Amino acid sequence: MTIPATSADATALLGVYARVGPLFVAGEGSELIAEDGTRYLDFVAGIAVNALGYNSPVIRDAVLRALDIGLIHVSNLYRTEPGERLAAELTKAFAGQAFFCNSGAEANEGAFKFARKWSKKTDIVAFSGSFHGRLFASLAATDRPDYRRPFEPLLTGVQIVPLGDVEAAQHAITADRTAAVIIEPVQGEGGVRPVPAEFLAFLRERSDACGCALIFDEVQCGLGRTGTLFASEQTGVTPDMYTLAKPLGGGLPMGAILVSDAIAAALAPGDHATTFGGGPFVATVSLDVVRTIAEPEFLAAVRAKGAWLGDRLRRLAATTARVREARGRGLMWGLELNEVAAPIVAVARERQLLVLTAGPNVMRIVPPLTVSREDLERGVTILAEVLA
Ligand SMILES: Cc1ncc(COP(=O)(O)O)c(C=O)c1O
Structure with a gap:
């Protein structure tokens, strides 16, 4: 060096x-x-x-191999192998399909869109202490009024409910309006707070009862950070969508939304897209990162x-x-x-x-x-x- x-x-x-x-x-x-x-x-x-x-030798080798393939970027209009292999790897751990993007905030924005299309509803419920990103919907779901205030109006129809308060969540999550409930199973920016398994189980039950998508934002706590591939594995609760980013690309910009089969079935060509998401270079590196972590x-x-x-x-x-x-x-x-x-x-x-x-x-x-x-x-x- x-x-x-x-x-x-x-x-x-x-x-x-x-x-x-x-x-x-x-x-x-x-x-x-x-x-x-x-x-x-x-x-x-x-x-x-x-x-x-x-x-890291794993990332060095993967980057060199990715260069040897000779494709840094190919449009998502066409098929390339690395992204398909990475999606197959990630969906071994979560039955469904993967959408690749470029950051955590983008993953959450996409997940909100997917929840709206699938549920045919609009509103989002998030929790105190949350951090979901700095774009217009992800920032609206982020419990940092000082980050939000200069940029309002943000996405409307987003409620932030006290973390762990079953009664307040029961009231906020409704069958007629709620499209998505988003939560970090271990909050990061909000003070490193593991969310009790019982609260996640309650959200699972309530989301099922109300026909809304439960999103686990594992951008920070996912991909091995807590000692299991997904942090939520330790709680026994499975979401309808995972959002991932941070370690996914081994330091290259990379995000993902893992989408349940039921929600995936509601999405069609043209519903969502991004130019760079899951291109062959980053996906080659990401596949080795995910395989290494999942061992x-x-x-x-x-x-x-x-x-x-x-x-x-x-x-x-x-x-x-x-x-x-x-x-x-x-x-x-x-x-x-x-x-x-x-x-x-x-x-x-x-x-x-x-x-x-x-x-x-x-x-x-x-x-x-x-x-x-x-x-x-x-x-x-x-x-x-x-x-x-
Ligand atoms: C839990 C969580 N979600 C989303 C984000 C936003 O990710 P990004 O900065 O890649 O947009 C972060 C970033 O810290 C995060 O910790």
Whole structure:
């Protein structure tokens, strides 16, 4: 690996990100490398994208093979093999059909359209703490009024109901209006909150009774992050649609909607489309990423490392007054603090540990799924020092 010389300048980039810290020029395993050669232990992983770590041999090989095929892009007007194989792989785990797009928000927007066409109804129910993306419908279903306000009016007919409140959900989800209910089985941006299985089971029952589509947004918690291919597997509840993105393309832009056979039957050519979705280059890489993650030994290793990490974080919470609670699944953890999390995240970065926030007082930890036990131990030691 060579570290390139840089002459970068951010002034021409639109200022919608509050970018911090050094200029990163390379990465290896669970580490990002800055231009001065300093190595940062990365428990952000591109916000739960880089599941296989940096400079992964799996992704390198897949990219080279994808180049050898000679097709970066072919229009979705024609058939190509990689997307068909990827759809077959994903639908081994969820009976139905796959639609490929380019991001998580796009996957959710598509899922809302599919729900409307199938149900012949219009409204959407989402939950407090939710994050579903930054486009006009996905933002309307996102419980961040500060993100929404400057861009209103957004999609109308979207209700945000308190998470876990059965009575409120019963009232909001109706047979005459509700097209879709969308929920993250483990909320990410909203503070790393695993949703109780009983609440998901209630939503399944209510959606069936009302003829609306239950969408599990597993953009962040899906594809091995919690130690099973889908986070919802651990709850025994199956949705009508899954939305996926983040790790799906191994770092290339890639999203997917997995659609039940019943909803797929309501969709016809022309109902939805995107130029780039599931093109042969990205689908070749994505297939290897999905196959790697879906290996039982890979998922068992995520569960084992996650159990170890969870145990250490809970101990940290029990012994540090600044931490209120540790919660999570697999390699997706949040430390709820008794104070604002951003300054602690900044101090951790000064000590070469990258973590991020999830709402105002939660510190989020989402390392590559390939992270070693030693790197986890190193990261927890730094966190303990920062919080001491
Ligand atoms: C659960 C969830 N859904 C949707 C999105 C939006 O994904 P994207 O940023 O790829 O549009 C995110 C992004 O953080 C997410 O965490």
